[in-house]
Amino acid sequence: MNNEKSNETSINKKGKMSDFIIDNSVTILFIIICVIGIIASKEQPLILVSMLLERLTRNSFLVLALLIPVVAGMGLNFSITIGAMAAQVAIIVVSYLEWHTQAGLLGAFIISTPIALVLGYFIGRLLNKTRGQEMIASMITGYFADGIYQLIFLFIVGGLIPMTGDFIIPGGVGLRNTIDLMKKDPVSGDVIGIGKSLDHVWEFPFFYFVMFLCVAFIAYLIVKIKTNGRKKSVTSKSVTINKKKVIAQIIISGLLLIFSILVMWTNLLSHRYAILKTIDISFVTALVVLAFAGFNIVILKTKLGQTFKTVGQDKHIAEVSGIKVDKIRILAIMLSTLFAAWGQIIFIQNLGILNTYGSHKQIALFAVAALLIGGASVTKATVGQAFLGVLLFHTLFIVSPKAGLNLFGDAQLGEYFRTFVAYGVIGVSLGLHAWKTMVMKNKIDSE
Amino acid sequence: MSRINKIGVPRLIIICFFMLLWILAAVKNLQVSILISNSLVRIGMNLIMVLAMVPAIRCGIGLNFALPIGIICGLLGSTCAIEFHETLNMSSGQAFLFAIIIAVPLAILLGWLYGKMLNKIKGSEMLVSTYVGFSIVSLFCIAWIVLPFKSGLMRWPIGQGLRTVVSLEGTFDKVLDSIWDFNIGAIHVPTGLLLFCAIICLIYWIFSHTRTGIALKTVGDNPKFAQSSGLNVDRYRILGTILSTVLGAIGMIAYAQSFGYLQLYAAPLMMAFPAVAAVLIGGASANKVNISYVILGTILFQGLLTIALPVASSFFEAGNISEVIRMIVQNGIILYALAQGGKLYE
Numbered sequence: 001m002n003n004e005k006s007n008e009t010s011i012n013k014k015g016k017m018s019d020f021i022i023d024n025s026v027t028i029l030f031i032i033i034c035v036i037g038i039i040a041s042k043e044q045p046l047i048l049v050s051m052l053l054e055r056l057t058r059n060s061f062l063v064l065a066l067l068i069p070v071v072a073g074m075g076l077n078f079s080i081t082i083g084a085m086a087a088q089v090a091i092i093v094v095s096y097l098e099w100h101t102q103a104g105l106l107g108a109f110i111i112s113t114p115i116a117l118v119l120g121y122f123i124g125r126l127l128n129k130t131r132g133q134e135m136i137a138s139m140i141t142g143y144f145a146d147g148i149y150q151l152i153f154l155f156i157v158g159g160l161i162p163m164t165g166d167f168i169i170p171g172g173v174g175l176r177n178t179i180d181l182m183k184k185d186p187v188s189g190d191v192i193g194i195g196k197s198l199d200h201v202w203e204f205p206f207f208y209f210v211m212f213l214c215v216a217f218i219a220y221l222i223v224k225i226k227t228n229g230r231k232k233s234v235t236s237k238s239v240t241i242n243k244k245k246v247i248a249q250i251i252i253s254g255l256l257l258i259f260s261i262l263v264m265w266t267n268l269l270s271h272r273y274a275i276l277k278t279i280d281i282s283f284v285t286a287l288v289v290l291a292f293a294g295f296n297i298v299i300l301k302t303k304l305g306q307t308f309k310t311v312g313q314d315k316h317i318a319e320v321s322g323i324k325v326d327k328i329r330i331l332a333i334m335l336s337t338l339f340a341a342w343g344q345i346i347f348i349q350n351l352g353i354l355n356t357y358g359s360h361k362q363i364a365l366f367a368v369a370a371l372l373i374g375g376a377s378v379t380k381a382t383v384g385q386a387f388l389g390v391l392l393f394h395t396l397f398i399v400s401p402k403a404g405l406n407l408f409g410d411a412q413l414g415e416y417f418r419t420f421v422a423y424g425v426i427g428v429s430l431g432l433h434a435w436k437t438m439v440m441k442n443k444i445d446s447e
Numbered sequence: 448m449s450r451i452n453k454i455g456v457p458r459l460i461i462i463c464f465f466m467l468l469w470i471l472a473a474v475k476n477l478q479v480s481i482l483i484s485n486s487l488v489r490i491g492m493n494l495i496m497v498l499a500m501v502p503a504i505r506c507g508i509g510l511n512f513a514l515p516i517g518i519i520c521g522l523l524g525s526t527c528a529i530e531f532h533e534t535l536n537m538s539s540g541q542a543f544l545f546a547i548i549i550a551v552p553l554a555i556l557l558g559w560l561y562g563k564m565l566n567k568i569k570g571s572e573m574l575v576s577t578y579v580g581f582s583i584v585s586l587f588c589i590a591w592i593v594l595p596f597k598s599g600l601m602r603w604p605i606g607q608g609l610r611t612v613v614s615l616e617g618t619f620d621k622v623l624d625s626i627w628d629f630n631i632g633a634i635h636v637p638t639g640l641l642l643f644c645a646i647i648c649l650i651y652w653i654f655s656h657t658r659t660g661i662a663l664k665t666v667g668d669n670p671k672f673a674q675s676s677g678l679n680v681d682r683y684r685i686l687g688t689i690l691s692t693v694l695g696a697i698g699m700i701a702y703a704q705s706f707g708y709l710q711l712y713a714a715p716l717m718m719a720f721p722a723v724a725a726v727l728i729g730g731a732s733a734n735k736v737n738i739s740y741v742i743l744g745t746i747l748f749q750g751l752l753t754i755a756l757p758v759a760s761s762f763f764e765a766g767n768i769s770e771v772i773r774m775i776v777q778n779g780i781i782l783y784a785l786a787q788g789g790k791l792y793e
Contacts, residue, residue, distance in 0.1 A: 129786040136574040137785045140778050143720075147774030154766055173763065410607050413592055420585035427578035431564070434571035441570075 026425060027375040027388065033421075034395045041402035045272055048398060050279045053206055055394040056387070057199075057285045058350040060293070061343035063367045063386045065336050067296050070381040071305070072332035073312030075135040076368045079123050079333070081142035083340025084360035085149050086116040091345065091354055092153075094194060095179055096167060102201070104194040105349060112341040119145075120337030124330030135378070135430075142364055150357060179354040195352030199282035206281040207260040214257035221246050221253075285346060292339070293383045308332060312379070369393060369422040372429040379433070396421060457783045461728055461776060465747050468754045475761045480633035482754050488624065489749040491640035492705045493725065495647055495698030496718070497745045499691045500726040504736040505655070506687020507667035507680075508565050510726075510784075513576035514719035515584045516557050517695020522587075524550025525700055525709050526609070529618050530598045543619040543704060550696040558692030562685030573733075577719075584716045591711045613709040620707045640705055647697065648738055655738075663687055667734065698722075724748060724777035727784045751776065 021028060038048070062080065069077040090112035094104040123141055130137035157163050158173040169176055181195030191197075225246055262269050263276045299305045310318045311328045318325050344363065348354055371381055374389025397418055404414020472479055496514065503511035524546035532542045561579065568575050592608030600617070601609045614620070626639025654660045666673040666683040674680050703709050726736065729744020756769040 126782070126786065132570075133573065133785055136577060137782065139574075139577070140781050140785065143774060144778035144782055147771055147778060150771045151775065154771065155763075155768060159763065174766065410592060412608075413589060416585060416588040416592070420582065420589060423578055423581040423585050427575065427582045430571065430578060431568055431575045434568035434575055437571070438567065438569055 024375050026373060026429060027392070030373050030392045030396070030425075034392055034399070037396055037399040037403045040407050041399035042406060043399055043402055046275050046279070048395075049206075049276060051398050052391065052394060053279065053281060054350065055397070056390055057282055057289055058347050059366070059370070059394065060289045060387060060390050061346050062340060062363060063370050063390055064289075064292055064296055064383065065339035065343050066367055066371055067381050067383070067386065068299075068308060068339075069332050069336045070376070070379065071300065071312050072308045072329055073315070073379070074127060074329060074332060075138075075378045076371070077333065077336045078135060078139035078364040078368065079141045079145075080336060080340035080343075080367060081360050081364045082119050082123060082145045083116050083337040084344035084363045085145060086119055086337070087112045087341040087344035087348065088354060088356070088360060089115055090341070091181070091194070091348055092167075092175070092179065092356070095181065095354075096163065096165075098192075099194075100192040101194060101197040105197045105345070108194060108345050109342060112345060113338060116338040116341035117334050120334035121330060123337060124333035127333060128326050128329055139364070146361070149360075153356060175356050177356055177358075179356060180352075181349065181354060182352040193352075194349055196349060198285050198288070198346060198349050201282075201284040203280040203282055205264065205277060206279040207263050207277060209281045209283070209286070210260045211257055211264075214253045214260065217253050218250055218257075221250050282350075285350070288346065293387070296383050365422055365426070366393070369425050372425055377429065377433055393422075455783065455787075457780055458728060458730065461747060461751065461780070465751050468751065468758050471758050471761075472754055475758065477757055477761060478633070482757065484633075484635040486746075486750045486753045487635075488637055488640070488705055489753050490745050491624075491637055491644050492702045493698075493721065493749050494644040494741065494745045495694055495701050496722040497698075497725045497729075497741045498644075498648060498651060498738070499694035499698055500722060500731070501651065501736050501738065501741060502663065502687040502690035502694070504726075504731060504734065505664050505667045506684050507670060507734070508562075508572045508576075508684055508688055508691075509733045510573060510723045510781075511576060511688075511691045511695075512573055512719045512723065513561060513580040513583075514691070514695045514722055515580040515715045516561055517554050517692040518699040518715045518718055519583055519587050520550045520554040520557060520692065520696035521546070521699025521703070522709060522711065522715070523553060524548070524696065525615070525619075525703055526594075526596060526601060526613070526711075529600055529613065529615070529709075530596050532618050533598075539617075539619045539622045543622045543700065546619065546700050547697060550700060551693055554693040554696040555689050558689035559685060561692065562688030565688060566681045566684055580719055581716060584713065588712050609711055611710070611712050611714075613711065615703060615707055615709065619704050622704050623701060624705050637705070640701070643701060647694070648742070651694075652738055659686070720777050720781070721748070721773065724780050727780045728776075732784060732787065748776070 062084075065080055065083065066077055069075065087108070090108040090110075093111055094107040097107075098104075099107045123138065126141060127134045127137055152161075154174040157175055158168045163175075167175055167179065181193040182191050183193040184190065185192045225243065263273060267274065300309065307318075307323055307328055310321070310323060311325050311332075315325050318328075340363070344360065347363075348359060351359075370389040370393040371386055372389065373393050374385035374387070376382070376385040376389070400414035400418040401411040402414065404417060405411040408414075469479075472482055496518075499514060499517060500511055503509065527549045528537070528542045528546040531537070531545070535545075537545060564579075565572055565576070594609075596602065596609060601613045603610055623639040623643050624637040626642070628638050629636055655664065662673070662678050663683050663686060665676075666678055666680050667687070670680050673683070699715075725744040725748040726741055727744065728748050729740035729742070731737070731740045731744070752769055752773050755772045756767075759768045
């Protein structure tokens with residue numbers, strides 16, 4: 001995605017600065033809000049970085065689950081809530097059967113898969129019937145499914161579906177509000193629930209990870225420059241500008257590398273920053289998320305990915321060229337639902353507690369808001385935008401209560417502000433997109 | 448078969464379910480008279496907000512998911528009434544009127560702005576309006592803290608801002624419900640409330656037969672035809688949006704007086720959905736609506752919700768089953784309508 005961006009900017013360098021600002025206005029506005037928020041909150045760097053890291057690893061998967069439907073032209077898939085419900089069903093089952101730690105987690109992934117695929121198939125069929133209104137239909141489908149989910153777990157489990165034990169509300173029918181996934185073995189005192197079982201596989205200091213990433217990235221860039229230089233480039237102009245960009249990237253990575261080294265191995269920094277070395281990264285979780293991000297990039301280059309793109313760009317052309325559009329759209333939603341389910345398992349295991357009737361409710365709202373804040377639109381979204389969006393959105397999430405407290409004397413105000421931002425950013429993005437579509441349509445009509 | 452298709456399968460299921468519940472209530476020896484009384488109140492409480500869907504559908508913006516804009520105006524009017532009713536020494540009837548007088552101009556202003564916005568996004572009204580509704584509710588979460596209301600009836604005793612639930616006791620609690628109310632046997636009839644709804648419906652019915660009302664409908668039915676016959680489509684769409692927002696505001700005030708409390712902060716977030724569902728259950732679609740649909744839909748939907756809980760709890764420990772049924776029925780019918788309407792876009 002970096003390539004694409006740099007090419008775009010390099011080609012349109014002259015006088016296109018204003019276009020760049022307009023196209024990325026949401027993201028730029030957010031960067032400003034976040035900077036103000038960080039300053040106003042006076043948050044400790046230790047807390048900020050560690051919380052951001054945790055949220056980045058646990059939320060990115062869910063946001064990435066939105067990408068395929070966007071490419072397939074179905075807009076933002078608000079029904080990832082249903083994938084989350086599939087995950088929660090699986091988590092409830094493994095917790096009830098007392099499958100412990102990593103085995104339980106694996107069980108949850110396996111059990112959630114068929115549920116999510118079947119549900120995804122039905123959502124896909126429904127969305128094929130509501131063409132042109134997929135987003136609102138997917139949102140309402142989410143609410144509808146939430147009703148069914150509650151009906152099952154509040155009124156049927158314990159009654160028609162026999163379940164007993166401390167999961168059930170006293171009285172015999174319905175699941176409790178919360179399920180503890182960090183349950184300890186009464187004898188040994190070890191955690192036997194699936195909570196944190198992915199995170200705890202291998203943890204090590206975060207800044208070692210940063211150093212590794214920086215070194216790898218710089219090496220990659222240097223190789224890129226060399227190969228670029230060797231090629232007799234057709235458009236020499238764009239290469240030179242690319243080089244500037246690459247050098248800037250090298251410098252930023254280098255600075256980050258130096259900062260990491262200072263944090264880990266020296267005492268030169270003030271205490272506020274020096275204690276950053278205590279932050280650990282859940283390496284396996286991060287690896288899973290990065291691998292999934294890679295998958296999203298790679299799949300678009302395969303034949304299937306091209307099919308998704310063709311369907312997304314023009315259904316009629318796709319139909320004429322022999323693509324079964326309806327089937328491809330169903331497949332896109334099935335994949336999205338499945339990934340949402342896996343993402344929700346990663347999310348819940350990190351939290352260590354399952355809020356039976358609440359954990360899934362805000363998933364779609366926050367994921368969609370994050371993606372849009374990263375600069376995505378209804379028709380275009382990239383992996384980079386997903387990560388940037390999660391970073392910005394969750395920075396705001398962390399700092400806004402404290403910023404509200406410091407600026408207005410009320411933490412609640414900051415909390416309401418961030419909810420407003422989540423809804424508002426979706427409303428504005430969708431509105432702008434609808435407006436552009438209408439202008440385009442009018443242009444075509446008048447021509 | 449064609450008749451079943453005309454009514455629609457989900458609608459048929461809901462009607463059967465509705466009748467089944469009432470039969471069960473009678474069989475189980477529940478106090479049917481109390482259930483009927485409660486249903487009457489809830490039908491009256493919700494009717495005007497459902498009616499707010501009519502001008503929106505008629506003028507072509509479709510189901511108005513941004514009803515919270517009107518609702519917020521209604522809440523602002525009501526909070527102002529509480530704030531000033533002591534200093535201005537208002538009776539409860541005056542306070543009720545005062546709330547409406549404050550709310551309506553606000554609703555006209557916001558409805559106008561919102562209508563202008565909708566004219567720029569033709570074709571995606573439903574989705575965008577949903578998020579406009581959500582945004583304004585969450586914006587007002589901040590406003591309820593910041594606005595300079597002083598009345599001790601509304602503010603938290605300690606801390607900032609207004610309470611999440613504000614009692615209307617002493618202002619206009621039950622002001623409509625208690626006008627000319629009477630009992631038939633054990634059934635309590637809130638005459639004033641029902642009469643108020645009837646009057647508003649009548650006014651709207653008369654309006655829809657005026658020149659403007661007919662033009663409004665023409666614009667919604669066939670914008671191209673309306674344009675070619677010299678009607679300003681965009682202006683009528685704005686008019687429809689304003690009317691819908693104003694009805695939402697009045698509907699909220701009527702709802703609050705019957706409920707006895709104002710629910711601030713996040714409470715209005717989802718309030719558009721029951722209204723949308725009711726009008727759809729009554730037989731409306733995204734481009735066809737009638738006042739009779741509004742009345743039928745409200746009776747079926749609110750009647751169903753009132754009776755579901757007592758009937759269910761006569762069988763088992765039912766908890767909040769009414770809420771769950773509301774979610775399933777309400778969103779199911781909206782989905783059905785979307786799936787039916789989807790064919791228009793092929």
